[in-house]
Amino acid sequence: MMEKINIGLLGFGTVGTGVARVLKENEHEITQKVGAQLHIKTVLVRNLKTKRDFSGDFFITDKIDDVLQDDDIHIVIELMGGIHPSREYMLRAMEAGKHIVTANKDVIAQFGKDMFDAAEKNDVEFMFEASVGGGIPIITPLKQCLTANKITKVVGIVNGTTNYMLTKMTQEGTDYKTVLAEAQAKGYAEANPAADVEGLDAARKAAILASIAFNTRVGLDDVSVEGITKITPADIEYATELGYVIKLLAIAKDSPEKGVDVRVHPAFIPKEHPLAAVNDVFNAIYVCGNAIGETMFYGRGAGALPTASAVIADVIDISRDIVNETFGRVRCTCYEHKKFCPIDETKSAYYVRLLVEDQPGVLGAIAMAFGENDVSLNSVIQTRKVGERAEIVAITHSVLQKKIRKAAETLQALPVVTEIRNMIRVENPQEAC
């Protein structure tokens, strides 16, 4: 039996330091459970001169070859993020026979196939639990614990920044700009918040989740994306009034008839649904399978220690393989090539908020515009006055996206409609689960 498993760590920022900390703090337990000692041998950093608040008995270098050419290093943990040079480093490490653990959602969502092919070819493991949902176990549960199921749907709150913002907007009535500034001040949102608020971070995670859940390759380009920038306090208020909560959801559905449908957008969800209670920076992934029915995984979607928990879980999994001299027990599971459902053919109910002339007959004209386009309404409320005008809020029944788009065009053309102020999908995650 091997006594020591050596690790090369690429990147020593927040998460990298977290990994080193947790390995040290929980060393006794981990060694017992794995049957081997996990040892960080070499750490790759960009700048050797940067002051660090954690030190250990590892070698710090700024040369990748110190890791790649060291035959004593069994596992490489990649925590640099971004595509370059992470992707090349991981490919080269696999060619050198090293197993990979990474939290890099960008590389997986865009180059997943290359990575898995390289792992297969070089007979090494490629694991990425930390790429989705931070510390929350979701990749292993999907690949192992739920394997008996055909997964039909995954609905996730997978971006902590936007969930924090929407929670504050809901609980405190704050507007988007104020809450963004607050999130930036707390370090939850970056100076350029686009990746979070435009939904791109969530889209990468949606692609990864869908690939694993449906056993077919889903890339970032296959995900339709809409962020939270247009959500106003008025939308939040209407949602509350109508018994809903607004969340930024990563939704992936698979139906034999329509194909795979993967998207990220804000949505109204019923306030009784367990996802509605996922607040602040917490994440959760709700999964429907044909045997298990509904299940949900909840926890911290980011942070040094939670992410380290997921990274080390992968390292331990590989280490157990090393100790037992077995590899490839669970390989890439994208063995199918499923078709995608065009976005026009996807179905949702919608919340539609209109600014209209405050005069008799307006409600009728609007109802007619919906009806002409085969959009049937669940409820319509005429609400507060806005100067000389009024707002009307409608919730539709489930409808094809192309039909709601046509309905919106018809509405826009009505003389009594000043403006379509917002249109947000209404999702019931439990539906067809």
Add this chain to the structure above:
Amino acid sequence: MMEKINIGLLGFGTVGTGVARVLKENEHEITQKVGAQLHIKTVLVRNLKTKRDFSGDFFITDKIDDVLQDDDIHIVIELMGGIHPSREYMLRAMEAGKHIVTANKDVIAQFGKDMFDAAEKNDVEFMFEASVGGGIPIITPLKQCLTANKITKVVGIVNGTTNYMLTKMTQEGTDYKTVLAEAQAKGYAEANPAADVEGLDAARKAAILASIAFNTRVGLDDVSVEGITKITPADIEYATELGYVIKLLAIAKDSPEKGVDVRVHPAFIPKEHPLAAVNDVFNAIYVCGNAIGETMFYGRGAGALPTASAVIADVIDISRDIVNETFGRVRCTCYEHKKFCPIDETKSAYYVRLLVEDQPGVLGAIAMAFGENDVSLNSVIQTRKVGERAEIVAITHSVLQKKIRKAAETLQALPVVTEIRNMIRVENPQEAC
């Protein structure tokens, strides 16, 4: 590579049939993911004459030796429940070199050590994901996904029957008797509901969860147990009014100073906590670890198909081992012998409801009785009149169980206190997490 993995199924009731159904329905996916076909070869039933609504290409027998002596059977799934003869059958099967998958919480909570020893000795796997939380992945997440953590606390809603009952009592104000009859009519509770309502089913699951979370053997006898039979609509009303929800919790805590503390009892939990939103027959297990922080696993805690999902996940895990010719990657993790915290030394806050004389000075006398026993109060509310008397409800700060017991004795002895109507712990699962 082996092409077919043969299964012997002991018991063909609801869950057994569910397993057969799911294996058939999802055969294509499962075969792809495992790299082998999973085939139920032989099914053991008690009575060959019983009519069954599922048939397959398996041999039905009432003789256990048809399974045990068949060298072509690699995995035995035990779904008969109870201690006898399940325990003997599993031990004999392991001696015959067969891997075991079971949902049998009774055997594991009482004879776990024997089972693991037998697995170790015979070099076979012994897996039991379905024994806790039905379909919810929790054993594998604890043993694998969260291995990097020191687990400090597990708080679970692990009994669907009582959760259904408490949910109805909360949402509809129904009393205990009525809701029990309702649960029995729906098939959620048995004619003799003791195992559920007295907390014994939850206690078995608590023992299993604690053993795995804390890496030390916890048996049923180590769990202190209290059921939900004393919960009244009045308690539910006060809970709601004070911002809490009453749940039957399985709580396991591990502290280096005090030891391991495992108990099952009803408790007030803050209504904002994610466990508070777990309603009806759903289960959830909330886990705190020193790296991951908080995480929660949610889903259906019972039912044929959800339980089958968990059973087959274990079968697939073992099958992947068989295909890859490796065993014992993850063995029994009870490598420590931790001390237990005596129940008197456990700490909780308490809700105390008293029926008292409706006269001046009563509140003072009561506050003094608490104070004399070092129990400090968080809040006291004097509430509705009950005939000539009144009810007083107090919430204490966190206090040692032995002190609250003494305080209760002092209160009972006060002339102004007619009756202590109920005492229920107040838990904040998030505390010290």
